[in-house]
Amino acid sequence: MKALVFDGQLQLKALPVPKPQPEEALIRVILAGICNTDLEITRGYMGFQGVLGHEFVGRVESCEDPAWVGKRVVGEINLPCRECRFCRAGLGNHCPFRAVLGILHKDGCFAEYLTLPIANLHAVPDAVPDEQAVFVEPLAAALEILEQVPVQNFQQCVVLGDGKLGQLIARALKPHCHNLVVVGKHENKLALLKEVGIETRSLVALTARLPAAEAKPDLVVEATGSPAGLSLALQLVRPTGTVVLKSTFHGQANLNLTPMVVDEVTLVGSRCGPFAKAIALLASGRLNLRPLLSEMMPLEKGVAAIARARDKTALKIILKE
Amino acid sequence: MKALVFDGQLQLKALPVPKPQPEEALIRVILAGICNTDLEITRGYMGFQGVLGHEFVGRVESCEDPAWVGKRVVGEINLPCRECRFCRAGLGNHCPFRAVLGILHKDGCFAEYLTLPIANLHAVPDAVPDEQAVFVEPLAAALEILEQVPVQNFQQCVVLGDGKLGQLIARALKPHCHNLVVVGKHENKLALLKEVGIETRSLVALTARLPAAEAKPDLVVEATGSPAGLSLALQLVRPTGTVVLKSTFHGQANLNLTPMVVDEVTLVGSRCGPFAKAIALLASGRLNLRPLLSEMMPLEKGVAAIARARDKTALKIILKE
Numbered sequence: 011m012k013a014l015v016f017d018g019q020l021q022l023k024a025l026p027v028p029k030p031q032p033e034e035a036l037i038r039v040i041l042a043g044i045c046n047t048d049l050e051i052t053r054g055y056m057g058f059q060g061v062l063g064h065e066f067v068g069r070v071e072s073c074e075d076p077a078w079v080g081k082r083v084v085g086e087i088n089l090p091c092r093e094c095r096f097c098r099a100g101l102g103n104h105c106p107f108r109a110v111l112g113i114l115h116k117d118g119c120f121a122e123y124l125t126l127p128i129a130n131l132h133a134v135p136d137a138v139p140d141e142q143a144v145f146v147e148p149l150a151a152a153l154e155i156l157e158q159v160p161v162q163n164f165q166q167c168v169v170l171g172d173g174k175l176g177q178l179i180a181r182a183l184k185p186h187c188h189n190l191v192v193v194g195k196h197e198n199k200l201a202l203l204k205e206v207g208i209e210t211r212s213l214v215a216l217t218a219r220l221p222a223a224e225a226k227p228d229l230v231v232e233a234t235g236s237p238a239g240l241s242l243a244l245q246l247v248r249p250t251g252t253v254v255l256k257s258t259f260h261g262q263a264n265l266n267l268t269p270m271v272v273d274e275v276t277l278v279g280s281r282c283g284p285f286a287k288a289i290a291l292l293a294s295g296r297l298n299l300r301p302l303l304s305e306m307m308p309l310e311k312g313v314a315a316i317a318r319a320r321d322k323t324a325l326k327i328i329l330k331e
Numbered sequence: 332m333k334a335l336v337f338d339g340q341l342q343l344k345a346l347p348v349p350k351p352q353p354e355e356a357l358i359r360v361i362l363a364g365i366c367n368t369d370l371e372i373t374r375g376y377m378g379f380q381g382v383l384g385h386e387f388v389g390r391v392e393s394c395e396d397p398a399w400v401g402k403r404v405v406g407e408i409n410l411p412c413r414e415c416r417f418c419r420a421g422l423g424n425h426c427p428f429r430a431v432l433g434i435l436h437k438d439g440c441f442a443e444y445l446t447l448p449i450a451n452l453h454a455v456p457d458a459v460p461d462e463q464a465v466f467v468e469p470l471a472a473a474l475e476i477l478e479q480v481p482v483q484n485f486q487q488c489v490v491l492g493d494g495k496l497g498q499l500i501a502r503a504l505k506p507h508c509h510n511l512v513v514v515g516k517h518e519n520k521l522a523l524l525k526e527v528g529i530e531t532r533s534l535v536a537l538t539a540r541l542p543a544a545e546a547k548p549d550l551v552v553e554a555t556g557s558p559a560g561l562s563l564a565l566q567l568v569r570p571t572g573t574v575v576l577k578s579t580f581h582g583q584a585n586l587n588l589t590p591m592v593v594d595e596v597t598l599v600g601s602r603c604g605p606f607a608k609a610i611a612l613l614a615s616g617r618l619n620l621r622p623l624l625s626e627m628m629p630l631e632k633g634v635a636a637i638a639r640a641r642d643k644t645a646l647k648i649i650l651k652e
Contacts, residue, residue: 055589095545096570104570104594106544158595223427224416240588249417249425258589265586267561268376268579270600273425274479277598279591 013121014312014329016052017059022312025061028117030125035073037083037126041144041306042066042119044319044327046174046235048112050259052316056113062316063120063329064112067143073128084146086130086285087111103282120312120329132285138292144328145178145299146288152178153291154283155231155254161186164229164252168192170243171233172199172210174326175256177302179233180208182291191227196323202301220245232256237263249273254280302326334442335633335650337373338380343633346382349438351446356394358404358447362465362627363387363440363650365640367496367556369433371580373637377434383637384441384650385433388464394449405467407451407606408432424603441633441650453606459613465649466620467609469496473503474612475604476552476575482507485550485573489513491564492554493520493531495647496577498623500554501529503612512548517644523622541566553577558584570594575601623647 013025030036043065051058064087070078089109090102097105111126112118134143152175161167167187169180172194180192180203191209193216194200200210221227226248232239233256240263243253255277270277291297304324307315309331319327334346351357364386372379385408391399410430411423418426432447433439455464473496482488488508490501493515501513501524512530514537515521521531542548547569553560554577561584564574576598591598612618625645628636630652640648 101571106570249427250422255588255592258592262585262587264583265588266583267576267586267600270598271576271579272600272602274600274602276600277591279588279593279595279597281592281595 011122012309013061013117014063014309014316015060016062020052020313020316022310025121027123028125030073033074033129034125034127035078035131036071037066037068037085037124038071039066039068039119039122039124039331040082041140042309042329043144043148044315044329045148047258048120048316049320051113055259058113060112061117061119061121061124062112063118064110065144065147066119066124067134067140067146068119068124070131071123075128078128078131081131082134082143083131084134084143084285084289085111085126085132086282087113087147088282089116089127089130120309122309122331132289134289135293137295138289141303141328142292142299145302145326146285146292148175149178149182149291149297149299150283150285150288151175151256151281152182152283153287154280155179155183156186157283158278158280159229159252159254161229162188164227165189166191166227167229167231168227168246169231169233170239170246171235171257172196172203173233173235174302175235176233177202177325178299179231179256181206181297181299183231184208198323199325205301216246217242223248227251229254235259237261241265244269244275247273247275250275252276252278254278256280303328306330332443333630334382334438335384335630335637336381337383341373341634341637343631346442348444349446351394354395354450355446355448356399356452357392358387358389358406358445359392360387360389360440360443360445360652361403362461363630364465364469365636365648365650366469367494368579369441369637370641372434376580379434381433382438382440382442382445383433384439385431386465386468387440387445388455388461388467389440389445391452392444396449399449399452402452403455403461403464404452405455405464405606405610406432406447406453407603408434408468409603410437410448410451441630443630443652453610455610456614458616459610462624462649463613463620466499466623466647467606467613470499470503470612470618470620471604471606471609472496472577472602473499473604474608475601476500476504477507478604479599479601480550480573480575482550483509485548486510487512487548488550488552489548489567490552490554491560491567492556492578493517493524494554494556495623496556497554498523498646499620500552500577502527502618502620504552505529519644520646526622537567538563544569548572550575556580558582562586565591565596568594568596571596573597573599575599577601624649627651
């Protein structure tokens, strides 16, 4: 089968179709989404080598449980050991012995086929077309913020970043926020937010004149994908406020953390989220993510698709079989 | 009067006795404690120039309200505007227009006299001798952690740092923690903790072999005073755990924050705390802080006292009239 592999360099390879382990399903990929994490991996993040990709919608080709065969599915990306203290406490996403699809010790979904434990699968309702289902993984990550922070208790929320993740976060938080503003660099991306009734502000205007202390937001979600994002978030947030940190990137950030102590700010790291809630939200029809799809490219143009995803004017680039 | 001034260099100066503003008291200093923040100010922190010092016990010499005259007092260090949104919300410690004793726009207590608003004063009960009362400000800062984090909900707590603040934090948290370990570099300081029944571990032993994921603490309090402390705290804390950040220092920290996102760690900045609770704790007799007093030096030897406080084997250096 064709697969997009990073092994120090990025290339399309011919690989054997993977063999499912016991309790795993073999899944034929329908669509797969390119995430910033994939781009970071090609810069050395996690030291991962193998088939890239962790966002997908596919169809179960074979598995021990016949009820799953033929089902359209999305899949959780963490493969926990199911035995350790974290797994027993229901924190499998934080299992220290886990593999992670396309990120850690497990080949990903930028291929014709992937394998995943049946326990990781979620059936996709007919109401959710492929082009929306492929967003379930990053939408779940956006919804994770609602699991961690009582968003409705904050008076003013700012999302830093108008990219793929910032767009999803803004849409996920909007119904729960008293006031929400997304700050970004790209007019075309900010325009998409305005179209769904979300207030926006240009980064240039914001940094030219930071709000006075009394007008600062009490919740800032950092989703810029850049080390500078957290510095700005810490300058922007009100004393005793909360910053949610979503960006992961390869390398170190140089930060002055003293304002965080002086202002008693809380910083919350946030990663994977609830798939079932993301699927239910998409099935409800209240969220249309199609405008976030910039381009659909065939898997065999995977190298070019990754290059296209690096273009800052693009939003989601989708690979299809 | 004699005063220890930092104006680009540290020197003892003869200054006029300060004139209290309306609603302020003039206080004669009995004892004043040297804090790491004072040392950081001499390195450029906050850009402060003026009389150093914010930890003291003193006696009210004069003030509009005769009930206070002659009283032995300690004083809160934040001078809020009392009018802004933060002040109206009871967050005067975070008033953006505040002055801070010996740190920001207000001369401090390394002098024969200081002035402070009457509203900042707390009378010291007779049960608390001067040598304990001088610890009220930093003890309140230690107790602030209990205001911010439900310490009793964590299974294992580690305090990083065996210095002045680490010692106070460990003693403040001990009755509320299921398991508490203090990690430090100095045998003499760790020995003081052992004497009050607190478990200790050497930093060298810890970093030589970090605990396996399943044995990691779920609460880490960073009180090393060094930029490296937070990096270690983030390596040490369990996924989904909490790190309390107490250190303030001049300059930037170089950090890899991705593990904080991947592990969904919460980082809580923590500064000034409840004076009334600190005084009540000292009045209860349950805490003996005398062992933390390394040396008492006269104010006129203030420059030497600051040098002595920089010595890593010392704990609290106290200035007296």
